[in-house]
Amino acid sequence: MRNRRRLTADRSRRRSPGQALVEFALVIPVFLLVFVAIAEFSFLFTAYSSIGYASHDAVQLAAELGNTTGADAAILQRVDQDVQAPADPTKIVSVDIYWVNTAFSDARPVSGAENIWNYDGGSHSYQLPDGSFILLPFVPGATGYPIANRCNVNQGIGCATSHATVDTIAVKITYQYVWITPFPGMIGGSTTGPRLTSTNIMRLEPVR
Numbered sequence: 001m002r003n004r005r006r007l008t009a010d011r012s013r014r015r016s017p018g019q020a021l022v023e024f025a026l027v028i029p030v031f032l033l034v035f036v037a038i039a040e041f042s043f044l045f046t047a048y049s050s051i052g053y054a055s056h057d058a059v060q061l062a063a064e065l066g067n068t069t070g071a072d073a074a075i076l077q078r079v080d081q082d083v084q085a086p087a088d089p090t091k092i093v094s095v096d097i098y099w100v101n102t103a104f105s106d107a108r109p110v111s112g113a114e115n116i117w118n119y120d121g122g123s124h125s126y127q128l129p130d131g132s133f134i135l136l137p138f139v140p141g142a143t144g145y146p147i148a149n150r151c152n153v154n155q156g157i158g159c160a161t162s163h164a165t166v167d168t169i170a171v172k173i174t175y176q177y178v179w180i181t182p183f184p185g186m187i188g189g190s191t192t193g194p195r196l197t198s199t200n201i202m203r204l205e206p207v208r
Helices: 002-065 071-082
Strands: 092-100 109-127 133-143 168-178 192-203
Touching: 002 071, 002 092, 002 168, 002 192, 071 092, 071 109, 071 133, 071 168
Parallel strands: none
Antiparallel strands: 092 109, 092 168, 109 133, 168 192
16 A cells, blocks of 8 residues: 555656646747737837827927917927837828817818928938928928918917917827837737827917
8 A cells, every 4th residue: 555655656756757847838829929928019009108208398398389380390309209219210201280169079180281291212302490401201291280370469460361379289190100029910910000199289479
């Protein structure tokens, strides 16, 4: 009887390393999946935070400049400066500068009153408010919100038609995120990441 028990115990001990290996093989894929997912969503959150900061910074500048010649170039320069590593400025799709329709609560633009600047990675010369020139990787798309038409006068005196008071301006950044880790492929997803957007609005600073 004693020998039989000893034999059973010996067999149990011989199975233990193999059992541990099987358990490890079952657990490690789940552990790696969780680890990679945390890393990927950290990169995603960082990119979203970056364009959120850039949009907020740019709209503050837009509010200060109002209808100053070269305002859009200065806004685009600020966006290009703010979206930096670990975010990738080359993944910016467009920057939309528009007049906000304050009759609605969703920060939608007044119909047609948008300047959409598309990122193309080139070097295009634009004039800044101080008269100097800068090279920027943006080309104009829609041009329905001319700088000269922006109203920063409380009573709207001298402003373009339908601009009865100080404009509320928005800067919207669209950014194409690209997956960095193999996480999406591990769960059968697409290799193309989500398209992120961040919009901030602010009233132009009135001159009187």
